[in-house]
Amino acid sequence: MYVLNSILFYFFSALAIASAILMVTRRNIVHAAVFLITTLLATAGIFLQLQAEFLFIVQVILYVGGIMVLFVFVIMLVNLDVSMRLVQFNRQWFVAGALALVLGAQVLFAVWAGRASLRLPAMQVDISPKNTEAVADALFSKYMLPFEIASILLLVAMIGAVVMAKRRV
Amino acid sequence: MIPVDHYLFLSLALFTIGVIGVLTRRNVIIMLMSIELILNAVNINLMAFSRMWGSVDGQVFAIFIITDAAAEAAVGLGIILAFFRNRETVLADEMDILKW
Numbered sequence: 315m316y317v318l319n320s321i322l323f324y325f326f327s328a329l330a331i332a333s334a335i336l337m338v339t340r341r342n343i344v345h346a347a348v349f350l351i352t353t354l355l356a357t358a359g360i361f362l363q364l365q366a367e368f369l370f371i372v373q374v375i376l377y378v379g380g381i382m383v384l385f386v387f388v389i390m391l392v393n394l395d396v397s398m399r400l401v402q403f404n405r406q407w408f409v410a411g412a413l414a415l416v417l418g419a420q421v422l423f424a425v426w427a428g429r430a431s432l433r434l435p436a437m438q439v440d441i442s443p444k445n446t447e448a449v450a451d452a453l454f455s456k457y458m459l460p461f462e463i464a465s466i467l468l469l470v471a472m473i474g475a476v477v478m479a480k481r482r483v
Numbered sequence: 484m485i486p487v488d489h490y491l492f493l494s495l496a497l498f499t500i501g502v503i504g505v506l507t508r509r510n511v512i513i514m515l516m517s518i519e520l521i522l523n524a525v526n527i528n529l530m531a532f533s534r535m536w537g538s539v540d541g542q543v544f545a546i547f548i549i550t551d552a553a554a555e556a557a558v559g560l561g562i563i564l565a566f567f568r569n570r571e572t573v574l575a576d577e578m579d580i581l582k583w
Contacts, residue, residue: 316484323485327493334497334520338504343512350516353497357523360493364534369526369542376549381519381556388560389512392567403507404576410506418499425491432487432535448539449546457543464550471554478561 322363330356341402343389351382368446490531497524509574511566515559522552 330353337349358373404410453461497520504517526545533541567573 320485323489327489330493331496331500334500337520338500338508338513338517343510346513346516350520353520354523357497357527360490360527361530364490364530366530366533366542366545369530369545372546372549373526376553377519377523381553384556384560385512385516388564391564392512392573400509400574402509404509407507411503414499414502414506417502418495421495421498422492425488425495429486429488432491445539445542449542452539452543453546456540460547464547467554468550471557475557475561478558479564 319363323360326356326359326363329353330360341398343394343398344386347382347385347389350385351378354378354382366445368449487531487535490527494524494527494531497521497527509576511563511573511575511578512560514575515556515563518559519552519556522548 333349333352333356337346337353340346340349354373354377358370358378361373362370501517501521501524504520505514508514508517526548529541529545529548533539533545563573566578570577572578
């Protein structure tokens with residue numbers, strides 16, 4: 315059980331990190347989108363390995379099936395050939411990349427310093443299939459107000475997207 | 484059992500790659516995709532801690548973050564479409580005017 319769990323986790327982690335690096339460095343936007351889809355699917359696998367079945371399905375359906383289709387749709391609408399022949403990185407790419415790595419090193423140090431207090435409980439083999447019910451319970455009782463605010467946010471975003479993509483702004 | 488800090492290291496790696504993508508690429512669509520990657524890295528953190536504490540609060544917040552990502556993608560791509568229609572470019576360093 316433990317070995318299988320570890321194999322799944324490290325396989326999905328390596329897949330996610332490798333395709334994320336490829337996503338950032340590709341010249342073709344469609345290739346970048348496909349590699350981002352691979353990263354999101356690998357993350358969905360990690361969610362499943364963490365016994366969060368509902369978020370696994372949400373990740374696959376909403377992220378990969380919804381948001382990424384929207385991205386690919388917009389990529390098809392903008393002109394791909396012109397931007398592919400231009401320089402892909404901006405002028406300050408070296409400084410920006412170094413600063414991002416410094417930021418990563420800082421957080422890495424923080425996590426490394428506090429890792430003694432982090433322990434995952436052992437996985438129960440006969441886990442009851444109650445994840446979706448538990449999420450729904452929390453979402454519709456304890457987090458009712460944030461849920462409603464999120465729905466209003468979606469409404470506002472929908473109106474904003476329609477206004478932005480209109481022919482005459 | 485896999486320790487939680489391995490999940491945090493994975494999340495940190497994805498987050499750093501996303502920050503590098505936002506800061507160094509010129510294409511706005513790739514920058515938006517890198518932002519999605521950053522939000523995704525945060526979700527991994529939330530799920531790992533939710534599993535560690537044995538409660539679903541982290542998963543509920545991950546749902547809210549996915550909602551935010553959907554809203555952000557819709558509005559951001561709408562802005563990119565409007566901008567491309569007017570300026571025929573998707574490069575961030577040519578977006579230097581407020582009105583045309």
